[in-house]
Amino acid sequence: MTTKAAKFDSGSDEALALGQQLCFAVYSAAHAFNRAYKPLLDRFGLTYPQYLVLLALWQQDRMTVKRIGEELGLDSGTLSPLLKRLEAAGYVRRARDAADERQVIVSLTQGGRDLKAEAFGILRDIGNASGCSLEEVREMRDALHRLTQRLAGRHQES
Amino acid sequence: MTTKAAKFDSGSDEALALGQQLCFAVYSAAHAFNRAYKPLLDRFGLTYPQYLVLLALWQQDRMTVKRIGEELGLDSGTLSPLLKRLEAAGYVRRARDAADERQVIVSLTQGGRDLKAEAFGILRDIGNASGCSLEEVREMRDALHRLTQRLAGRHQES
DNA sequence: CAAAATTAATTTGCGCGCTATTTAATTTTG
DNA sequence: CAAAATTAAATAGCGCGCAAATTAATTTTG
Numbered sequence: 001m002t003t004k005a006a007k008f009d010s011g012s013d014e015a016l017a018l019g020q021q022l023c024f025a026v027y028s029a030a031h032a033f034n035r036a037y038k039p040l041l042d043r044f045g046l047t048y049p050q051y052l053v054l055l056a057l058w059q060q061d062r063m064t065v066k067r068i069g070e071e072l073g074l075d076s077g078t079l080s081p082l083l084k085r086l087e088a089a090g091y092v093r094r095a096r097d098a099a100d101e102r103q104v105i106v107s108l109t110q111g112g113r114d115l116k117a118e119a120f121g122i123l124r125d126i127g128n129a130s131g132c133s134l135e136e137v138r139e140m141r142d143a144l145h146r147l148t149q150r151l152a153g154r155h156q157e158s
Numbered sequence: 159m160t161t162k163a164a165k166f167d168s169g170s171d172e173a174l175a176l177g178q179q180l181c182f183a184v185y186s187a188a189h190a191f192n193r194a195y196k197p198l199l200d201r202f203g204l205t206y207p208q209y210l211v212l213l214a215l216w217q218q219d220r221m222t223v224k225r226i227g228e229e230l231g232l233d234s235g236t237l238s239p240l241l242k243r244l245e246a247a248g249y250v251r252r253a254r255d256a257a258d259e260r261q262v263i264v265s266l267t268q269g270g271r272d273l274k275a276e277a278f279g280i281l282r283d284i285g286n287a288s289g290c291s292l293e294e295v296r297e298m299r300d301a302l303h304r305l306t307q308r309l310a311g312r313h314q315e316s
Numbered sequence: 317c318a319a320a321a322t323t324a325a326t327t328t329g330c331g332c333g334c335t336a337t338t339t340a341a342t343t344t345t346g
Numbered sequence: 347c348a349a350a351a352t353t354a355a356a357t358a359g360c361g362c363g364c365a366a367a368t369t370a371a372t373t374t375t376g
Contacts, residue, residue: 018230020299022288025298025299025306027206030187031363033184035309035364055182078334081331081332082332100341100342120173120174130308144183144184150287151190189333207363222324233363236363240362259371260370260371
């Protein structure tokens with residue numbers, strides 16, 4: 001195979017190369033973060049998405065399932081069982097809203113609030129592992145945010 | 159100290175904000191890509207990870223499961239059932255290596271090769287949706303690649 | 317050469333994440 | 347006000363993604 005100059009046979013062929021693709025770079029980075037977080041979160045019996053829910057609740061306690069879903073970009077099909085597990089782990093409480101029984105209010109327990117102090121340590125460890133300057137982090141974060149917005153396109157602009 | 163100006167009580171509190179986190183930006187962008195790809199890939203009955211496997215095989219046909227796993231950063235526990243589905247869909251073939259019966263060689267069928275032509279259309283659509291210049295894409299891709307490498311840390315340097 | 321160690325792939329079990337569907341409560345409307 | 351439409355959560359089913367255990371083949375070693 002590949003006898004003479006197989007490496008540059010078509011040009012557009014190059015564009016399909018795995019290593020060239022932004023989507024694959026994002027996909028890989030997401031997995032890398034997951035793997036980096038895992039040992040740190042295992043200590044608390046948390047998964048990464050569960051940790052994200054706690055991050056959201058540390059910012060704003062007492063949110064409905066729907067509101068949390070808007071913050072994280074997840075639907076109730078994902079959040080309902082996840083929140084049950086967070087409740088079973090003792091980090092949050094779930095209670096129907098008395099004013100509107102359709103809604104479920106999720107709030108932090110004392111245990112959930114206590115965990116916030118530990119989170120700074122996790123943040124520091126990940127920051128070190130990423131080895132990025134604050135400047136770099138800011139740039140990438142904003143670029144990714146713009147990308148996400150554009151990809152979401154017409155579906156929903158907040 | 160905290161009582162009065164609750165918004166900036168600690169400074170490091172800000173750092174935990176969901177919107178500030180690079181990891182969340184990556185997580186969200188990965189989901190946004192997935193959602194953008196879904197309608198395009200549904201036409202072919204493919205999921206995004208399955209599409210990644212095909213991308214890898216279009217670059218280099220006839221790889222072992224292990225090799226594909228190295229390309230994509232996935233283990234056999236993920237790939238084995240995924241490859242079975244790709245085979246059931248008629249895009250690849252799986253066959254034990256006669257020289258080493260432990261290994262399974264995955265190769266493209268004619269249907270799998272034919273799909274490559276369609277992939278350029280998908281690439282174009284996603285490229286348009288992302289709305290990035292080639293320059294931007296290159297920069298972000300390389301920055302993410304460096305980030306991924308650093309996060310993977312000592313676990314495995316290829 | 318036979319036992320032990322290593323390797324490749326599969327399988328099992330669990331937690332996302334999505335799509336539908338269902339259930340229940342609230343709002344709209346006729 | 348009652349029927350219809352909408353809304354919020356929960357549920358079921360499927361496909362990743364990972365860890366751990368299993369099976370089978372190969373390599374190492376004693």
